[in-house]
Amino acid sequence: MDTTVADPLVGRVLDGRYRIESRIARGGMATVYVARDIRLDRIVAIKVMHAGLASDEDFVTRFIGEAKAAAALSHPNVVAVYDQRTDGEHVFLVMEYVKGNTLRDALTTLGRLGPRAALEIMQPVLAALGAAHRAGLVHRDVKPENVLITEDGQVKVADFGLARAETASKMTKTGMIIGTVGYLAPEQVLAGSADVRSDVYAAGIMLFELMTGELPHQGDTPLAVAYKHVNETVPPPSSLVPGLPRQVDDLVTDATSHDPSRRPQDANQFHAEVSEVFGGLPRDFDRRVEEASRNATGVLEAPAPGHTAVLDPRATDPYVPQRTRTDRAIGALTGRYVLIALGALAALILGWAVWYQTSGQYEHVPSSIIGMKVADARGQLESDGLDVRTAKAIYDDRVHKGGVAKSDPPAGARVAKGETVTLTPSKGITPREVPDVGGKSLADAKKTLEDKGFTVGRTSSSPSQTVAKDRVISTDPDAGEKQSPDEPVSVVVSTGMSMPNLLGQNGDAAANQLRSMGLDVTVQKKKVDGKEPNTVISQDPSEGQGVSRGDDVTIVVNKRDCIVDAGPFQFGCDDGNGEQNVPVPNLTGRRVNDAKKALEDSGFKVNVTGLGGNVVRFQSPNSGEAPRGSTVTLVKGP
Template sequence: MDTSTADPLVGTVLDGRYRIESRIARGGMATVYVARDLRLDRTVAIKVMHAHLAADEEFVRRFIGEAKAAAALSHPNVVAVYDQRTDGEHVFLVMELVHGRTLRDLLTERTRLGPRAALEIMQPVLAALGAAHRAGLVHRDVKPENVLIAADGQVKVADFGLARAETAGRMTRTGLIIGTVGYLAPEQVLTGHADVRSDVYAAGVLLFELLTGRLPYEGDTPLAVAYQHANGTVPAPSELVPGLPAPVDALVARATARDAADRPQDANAFLATVAEVHGGLAPDFDARLAASEPGATAVLQTPAPPPGDGRTAVLDPADGAPAGPPPRGGAFGGSGRRWAIVAVAAVAAIVLGWAVWYQFSGQYDHVPEEIIGMKPAAATKELRGHGLAVRQGDTVYSDRVDRGEVAATDPAPGARVSQGMTITLHVSKGHVPREVPDVKGRTESDARDLLESKGFRVGGVSSLPSETIAKGRAIRTRPTAGTKVSTDQPVALVMSSGMTVPDLTGWSTGDAKNALTAMGLDVKTQDRKQDGKPGGTVVGQDPAPGSGVSRGDRVTLYVTPRDCLIGNWFCNDGKGDEGNKVPVPSVIGKSFDDARRAIESSGFRMRIGTRVGDRVIGQTPIPDSRAARGGVITVYG
């Protein structure tokens, strides 16, 4: 029956751009359609979330976030995510349309694979997962339904990160663990937590299934299976398929270790060991293993091409069931026929294996481990010396190496590669960004300690005057607190030089005391005779003009003694020039050029005390006080 005709979305245009042409799959999370991108004139796959999920705001928020992360992945073994949109009640994802079938289809048809064929499929799967792990993305739902085999034989992994959105949404509602229970890592069962090592566990289970044709644990309920993942040990594949080599058993055992710390630390590390074991198997190993099994009928030597009906496999993260005709398969008729097929397959595999060996023997190498940490030019020279081609990939953050050094390669270091193969270099753009802490008000020593405890190094110390931050205390950092920067980028400290003591020479005692008191300073006066100066005139000061002080510091003014006729009456206290004093203009916040024009037009002269920025942040005398015409106004910036 053609389900498309009964689907109300078929024939509609979503977001004014994507015309739905036919329905090809329906699962627990979404319905998948073939659509036409009217803007770019290309065929795409559209995954439309089911209404009950689209109505869940938390699910939609997570789904959009995971879709953005998945869209950032660019790798030949990853199903590309083109777009994520919402059109009314429809929340949907636009993806690359892959013509082919799923790995589940292949297993259904062939029962299981030989070890070489299984490892050949695992390598592109792990390469795709490795690219995601480098980008900080966890798949969370590795299984045969999420692995596509395209018409040209290319292996692609789909639905990166989407399981997280669904799982989080359902956990919010029910508190239950949701997922494909046959592939759940112990930590997912026990805590719900998943990281890159959880993907490695699922990949180990996938390898077990490819080798044996079944999952390691079976039970009457999902809970029974989950209990075995949390408490059991995955059996060796050779217990079910005698003749499988010990290194293959070891691959499965390490990847499915109950303790995540005992597994390869990401898919790239697992890929390196898989490639090593694959390289150690004879080209005809699968054929010889098949021939040694009485009545063996379904062991693959190489992945078979997709079915000739032209159907398209697009996955749903909940159950991945592709639409279309059921997989081809069935028992062979008669034991004589079975033996004939096995014999023909064995001979063909031996001939093919000999041809491959003749063609490529001696032409394999490994990606050198020492590439990590090299400069790109040196790494390129090293790889080309091994007969490999090199290209530059995306830059990545890495805490392992410094900016400008090779942080990762694709394939990963240690992976087995053939001569002439292209190695992609991913150069570090710095250590993983962290938030610069707030050091305001700390001493230089304390500020340094705090920055270094967060992984930063202090790249320099400068000072600025401040009326609010005490002398010797931190004003801020450059970059400013709260900014996320790479930890190999130096962070500069800006320390307070305090308030700058103005030059009060020639001022009357009263005006000088008023100016200093307004700055929050403790003022003391002391007499000092100086010929030619009227009484009550400032002739010296301590600290000297331009010195840095903090609120509460003491400043001593040296003033000429007053000349009084009778006691303290009729004194010459320097007020004789009061009529020559004019208001001091405010230039705080102005550019230095504008400040000079304002000061000079008011009858004063301008002197620059300190200048770090482009604008005036302080001045003496202070704004709106009075000073003798022709005097100096000192500005700071």
């Protein structure tokens, strides 16, 4: 852990939300801090890019894109990315805070792991990579430093996609190669290109390192190591650790083939192969390999109490250094004083290793059950001789509905056969407010809902007098109500107002009815014998079709013989006093401007009065007929 305390960011609040509390580590690309999310009151990890990178526009653009892709991953073995922000010169990621240690810490302490323990750790690593590969995301920087082990034994993979962003920066290409050269696939060295099979190669290198305690290719310079990746094959791990079975050697040599087409084609396929080999190894296999190694090379005494074993990962002799490393690791596992000297970190890691080495009389709660369907997890545990019970479901932000949110004892814990493991199902992601999408198009509504983590379920349609056609009327649940994003949101879309049947109705009344609906009306006149004068003889749209305010509609009215046609609205007859009466539409409740236009289109003058507001609250006259050209008074209000 980085013990430096003079850090200018400690104590600051980034983006008005994240208060930096302490610095965890500093690397070639960024500095990592523990912070508190003030808004949600939770502890998070903040990765702040170094100033040189933050000023590189190409890097920032690529970094933001990769961060978005990583944030889309939802898997129990992936360190979650919550947010990406910029605060002045600081470009940073907000991530899940994982309290624990890295796989590199475990290797530094133990030297190496038994084959069964190594394969056990690789399974959640490959499960995480497999989820990324299914989503089209390549990690590009698989190594023990990016594998975290929580305090309860859960394995999580960090920094998905970020290596690609770093590679995009001209300022950091060299640093990136130096930092990860031990795990680079040949195609990355030769062409700088990487796909999911490059992750498989790096995972194969990491499996080799877990079982042997050292990398397969070593050299005095990064260039020398890169040359070996291209020109030398990875040897079988049994060349350094006698007693490893051929199936384990094949896992490594297949995954690290120079030809990408000969490797497992993604992490999911490699995970299946690793699981199959793991399942075929006896539970005490690591102990047998350790005993065989000691018998083959001679048994050395364990370090004296009070002395810490020093493990040299750079040793290249396949026998004597390996024997010394193995015996010192055994001394570290059994010496009480050594555990005290190593402190809490070593106690955690060494205790975990002892469990693997003595697992003949015990079972374990596999970390892979987190996120698994409850029925599948039950079957796996029961097949291992454990009793399984199910607790009341809880909401969980990392596990979708129906998956295992947690177990008691926790994932990774050692349990005796016949003991009970209680599984707690997830009833979905924690409920959150459904956003208001009323009035939006269906496409915009879907995007808004998906941006908040929801999915759109059933879509139905309904007529509406107030919501325009093809716009959202409502959702189920309603906007503002809370629901788990694991449950779909139903959407009701407007088909608009329903066009009434106007055939045979008085032409003036029909036109005013349409205007009161907010439609733009065109009245055409045509003489048709046998039809009532001044009645609607056709309409467009037809009855029942959806229309919205502002739509153009047309009615055709039969001409009257009693007067000469004098314009689009003058088709009434003289009432005997020289004045032409037309129907007065009731526009109460309409917006003032719309009502005024409808009345003027009908041939009336309009007087608007009132104390404010923009809605017609009273109208005089509000019904019947009035002479064309007479005045209609509208009283507006709020």
